[in-house]
Amino acid sequence: MTNQNSRITVVGGGIGGLTAALLLARTGADVTVLERAPQPKEVGAGLLIQPNGLAVLGGLSLAADLHQRAHPIGGAVVRSPAGVPILHTRMPDYGPGLDHTLAVRRSHLLTVLLGAVEAAPAVRTLFGHEVIDAHQDGHVTYRDPDGTHQTLRADLVVGADGAGSQIRAVGAFRPTVRGSRATYIRGIIPGDDLGLEGEYWTPLGVFGGARLGDGTTYFYAAGDAAGVAAALAQRDLPALRRVWADALAPSTGVLQRVPDFDALLINDVTRVDCARWVDGRLVLVGDAAHAMAPNLGQGANSAMVDAAVLAIELAGDRPIADALRRYTTRRARPVRRVQDTADRLARMSRVAGRLRPVTRDTLLNLLTRIHPLAHRQTTAAQQEDPRALLASVAALGSTPTTAEGTKATDQPRPSERRGARRAGGAGAEHRAVPDNRDAKGTSGPSR
Ligand SMILES: Cc1cc2nc3c(=O)[nH]c(=O)nc-3n(C[C@H](O)[C@H](O)[C@H](O)COP(=O)(O)OP(=O)(O)OC[C@H]3O[C@@H](n4cnc5c(N)ncnc54)[C@H](O)[C@@H]3O)c2cc1C
Numbered sequence: 001m002t003n004q005n006s007r008i009t010v011v012g013g014g015i016g017g018l019t020a021a022l023l024l025a026r027t028g029a030d031v032t033v034l035e036r037a038p039q040p041k042e043v044g045a046g047l048l049i050q051p052n053g054l055a056v057l058g059g060l061s062l063a064a065d066l067h068q069r070a071h072p073i074g075g076a077v078v079r080s081p082a083g084v085p086i087l088h089t090r091m092p093d094y095g096p097g098l099d100h101t102l103a104v105r106r107s108h109l110l111t112v113l114l115g116a117v118e119a120a121p122a123v124r125t126l127f128g129h130e131v132i133d134a135h136q137d138g139h140v141t142y143r144d145p146d147g148t149h150q151t152l153r154a155d156l157v158v159g160a161d162g163a164g165s166q167i168r169a170v171g172a173f174r175p176t177v178r179g180s181r182a183t184y185i186r187g188i189i190p191g192d193d194l195g196l197e198g199e200y201w202t203p204l205g206v207f208g209g210a211r212l213g214d215g216t217t218y219f220y221a222a223g224d225a226a227g228v229a230a231a232l233a234q235r236d237l238p239a240l241r242r243v244w245a246d247a248l249a250p251s252t253g254v255l256q257r258v259p260d261f262d263a264l265l266i267n268d269v270t271r272v273d274c275a276r277w278v279d280g281r282l283v284l285v286g287d288a289a290h291a292m293a294p295n296l297g298q299g300a301n302s303a304m305v306d307a308a309v310l311a312i313e314l315a316g317d318r319p320i321a322d323a324l325r326r327y328t329t330r331r332a333r334p335v336r337r338v339q340d341t342a343d344r345l346a347r348m349s350r351v352a353g354r355l356r357p358v359t360r361d362t363l364l365n366l367l368t369r370i371h372p373l374a375h376r377q378t379t380a381a382q383q384e385d386p387r388a389l390l391a392s393v394a395a396l397g398s399t400p401t402t403a404e405g406t407k408a409t410d411q412p413r414p415s416e417r418r419g420a421r422r423a424g425g426a427g428a429e430h431r432a433v434p435d436n437r438d439a440k441g442t443s444g445p446s447r
Pocket residue numbers: 011012013014015016017034035036037046047048049129130131132160161162163164165166184185186220267268269285286287288294297298299300301302303
């Protein structure tokens with residue numbers, strides 16, 4: 001299909017949903033994002049954006065804004081608790097601007113995406129609108145901030161509503177949803193002087209982080225070893241510090257800077273596999289289709305790649321069913337491989353005992369030395385060739401994009417754009433409307 005004048009409903013205004021909205025709007029579609037949160041959320045600690053995600057954001061001319069508050073990292077280092085490197089991989093150079101990982105605050109990425117949404121005339125974002133039902137013919141029922149049920153009809157419904165997806169629940173996607181018993185603790189601490197970069201694999205599991213380029217440091221830690229889990233259950237920050245200090249000296253400085261227990265973000269990990277990603281006019285992207293262990297740092301990156309591939313396939317002149325079939329074919333297998341690798345890494349990072357870590361570390365050291373093997377693993381994690389992806393995404397829109405993925409100079413920065421960025425409060429509508437349109441007039445059942 002060509003997306004010109006088609007109507008698309010995106011369910012979920014997270015990283016996957018906002019990226020999908022922007023890209024689909026570039027293909028000519030009129031996009032409505034329904035997000036249940038009453039306003040944009042400032043939560044989520046940090047995030048590592050890899051070349052595949054950077055390619056999508058670069059193609060959207062958002063890389064420069066993103067880099068303003070971020071910290072580029074050239075490779076990945078895993079260390080033993082004693083600080084000895086056991087795995088060290090350099091990020092391959094996939095093209096200008098695509099040779100590193102970027103550590104950012106999640107809220108910064110969302111702010112950049114929301115700024116772009118605000119500047120996109122064909123996208124409107126309705127906060128405080130919770131989708132409660134959908135049908136494969138493209139109808140979506142949502143509850144608006146007043147509690148009234150409304151229906152919206154679209155040519156396509158994109159389920160970008162996360163691991164607990166309602167769209168997945170109402171469609172015939174044949175999902176398997178598995179809790180992994182893994183829990184992660186995340187946070188952001190003041191200061192970037194602790195030298196935390198990469199991760200340690202300890203008897204308690206992983207502990208890692210990165211500077212965020214704004215004078216703060218993002219950290220994450222496994223939360224499921226017995227002593228750690230007990231401290232979390234009792235919301236006991238001093239006990240958490242003690243347990244981690246016994247396992248890993250560098251954790252002390254980090255956890256001392258956590259002001260109180262509520263500053264920690266604690267998440268259980270879910271894995272989602274779907275036998276189908278498409279049901280009629282319903283299609284899944286991001287965690288809704290493939291939530292995964294965080295150990296490869298590819299969940300959000302994969303969500304952005306989904307959004308890009310979906311838009312690229314829909315931009316052609318094939319019938320919609322063909323385009324959606326091609327989207328699934330292109331995405332399902334590479335993502336499945338990434339999910340499996342992330343699970344393997346999660347298991348490896350937890351290896352305990354006296355001999356098994358030694359065997360593991362020797363094997364990983366070997367892998368580090370065999371460069372083609374390490375290169376192949378990192379490249380498989382990108383799922384699409386980042387350079388080609390950037391070019392395809394940039395070609396979706398009319399805004400010229402440099403090879404570095406930086407924005408064209410005629411694109412204003414979010415801070416320079418007309419009007420206030422945030423429309424806060426329950427049911428806030430966050431949209432850019434063309435001057436001749438009523439911001440509220442196109443909402444609701446009439447669409
Ligand atoms: C510890 C940890 C570390 C991680 N680190 C990384 C990393 O470094 N790099 C990386 O790429 N990924 C990382 N991830 C994974 C990443 O957070 C997710 O994969 C990513 O957020 C998925 O984005 P999404 O848009 O698909 O879903 P979500 O971020 O879950 O967004 C879904 C949105 O849909 C909304 N929604 C849900 N239901 C409804 C409804 N019924 N109606 C309307 N709206 C609805 C939600 O409010 C939410 O805003 C990490 C995850 C964890 C747990």
